Amino acid sequence: MNDMKPGSVVGYMKSGYALVQRNYNLIKHEMGWEIVNTIYQVVNALTIGFIGVAGPQEGLNERVLFLVSGALLWGFLSILFHEVAESVAWERWEGTIEYSFMAPQPRGVYMFGVCMWAIAYGLVRVVICLTAVTLAFNISLAEANLGGALLTLAASSLAFIGMGLAAAVLPLISPEKGSQATHIFQAVVLLVSGVYYDVAVLPAWVRPLSYISPATYTLRAARAALLEGASVRMLLPDLLALVLLGAILIPVGFWIFSIGENYAMRTGKLKRTG
Numbered sequence: 099m100n101d102m103k104p105g106s107v108v109g110y111m112k113s114g115y116a117l118v119q120r121n122y123n124l125i126k127h128e129m130g131w132e133i134v135n136t137i138y139q140v141v142n143a144l145t146i147g148f149i150g151v152a153g154p155q156e157g158l159n160e161r162v163l164f165l166v167s168g169a170l171l172w173g174f175l176s177i178l179f180h181e182v183a184e185s186v187a188w189e190r191w192e193g194t195i196e197y198s199f200m201a202p203q204p205r206g207v208y209m210f211g212v213c214m215w216a217i218a219y220g221l222v223r224v225v226i227c228l229t230a231v232t233l234a235f236n237i238s239l240a241e242a243n244l245g246g247a248l249l250t251l252a253a254s255s256l257a258f259i260g261m262g263l264a265a266a267v268l269p270l271i272s273p274e275k276g277s278q279a280t281h282i283f284q285a286v287v288l289l290v291s292g293v294y295y296d297v298a299v300l301p302a303w304v305r306p307l308s309y310i311s312p313a314t315y316t317l318r319a320a321r322a323a324l325l326e327g328a329s330v331r332m333l334l335p336d337l338l339a340l341v342l343l344g345a346i347l348i349p350v351g352f353w354i355f356s357i358g359e360n361y362a363m364r365t366g367k368l369k370r371t372g
Contacts, residue, residue, distance in 0.1 A: 117211025118218065121181075125219070136223060140230045143169040146294065147235050159238055160325055166231050167324050168293045168317060174224045174251060175258050175313055176284055181216035182209075182262025183280040184269060209352065213259045239324065246323035246330050250316055253340035257312035260347025261287075267358030287313050312347075315339045 125132055146169040150162035231237070265280045272279065290297070290304060291313035297305060308314045319336035322328035330337075 115211070115214075117208065118215040121212070121215040121219075136226055139173050139223060140227050143173065143227050143231055144234055147231060151235070159236075162235055163237055163239075163325055164321060165294060166235065166237070167321055170224055170227055170231070171251070171317055171320055172288065172293045172313070173227060174220045175254060175316065176288075177220035177223055178216045178255060178258045179262045179265070179284060179287075180280070181219060182212055182259055183265035183283070185212045185266055209263060209355070213262075216259070216262070217255055241327040242325070243323040243327045243329065246328060246333050247320045249330060250319040250323065250333065250337065250340070253337050253344070254312055254316035256344025257340055257347050260344060260349075260351040261312070263348065263351030264354045266351075267355050270355070270358045270362045287311050290314070292317055310343075312340055312343045315343075 143166060147162050147166045150165045151158070261283060265283050268279045286307070290300065290307040291311045292300075292308065293313065297308040297314060300308065315336040319328075319333045319340075322336075323333060
């Protein structure tokens with residue numbers, strides 16, 4: 099870990115912003131693939147929405163909104179998780195990992211910049227998908243509490259950043275398979291969180307896992323805000339659960355990442371690509 103004396107708060111903020119700008123430039127360099135990935139996310143949301151359209155006309159709006167909201171929310175959360183978890187893989191692929199990790203800044207500043215980029219990038223992708231979905235389906239949001247849904251996304255970002263920090267250790271200690279292994283986290287969360295179905299349909303032995311998944315509370319609160327127009331007061335139990343999970347997962351994730359970084363430096367795996 100970096101042991102240099104801390105600089106000013108403004109200096110740290112500039113350093114974090116520099117990482118956001120660096121990641122933006124990387125995206126511009128691979129803009130063709132970013133367009134492909136965005137189109138894939140849009141098509142996936144539309145496909146899920148058309149499953150709802152194929153059902154009976156009764157309750158059509160609620161059914162489509164339930165499915166589409168799951169696709170959009172999961173898209174945002176998975177992008178957030180993916181960008182944080184695979185930040186090390188990106189650094190290694192670009193050949194900048196040693197420069198970034200040996201720079202005179204605390205590791206927390208580096209991870210802060212990565213997380214801020216992930217949130218901004220995820221929001222842009224979600225807005226694009228939401229626009230496409232709104233044009234494709236005649237969904238009424240007249241009674242939706244959009245502010246409550248956005249507040250839920252903000253609260254859930256903390257917990258998913260913590261999970262991403264923990265998962266980021268995998269590419270760090272295993273250059274060969276670590277990046278692919280991060281998808282295990284996403285698969286488990288997708289299974290137990292009720293993204294496209296209610297968690298009540300899960301087998302009894304799987305259901306307890308849904309209680310410790312941040313996505314469960316995110317989806318429940320956001321859907322209540324969008325489908326039922328639930329007030330922030332009604333969403334408070336789920337919001338508090340998300341904040342609590344974030345308060346636990348961020349320091350735990352950072353601690354796990356720190357252990358993995360020390361191990362990678364000690365064993366010479368920091369720069370290794372295979």
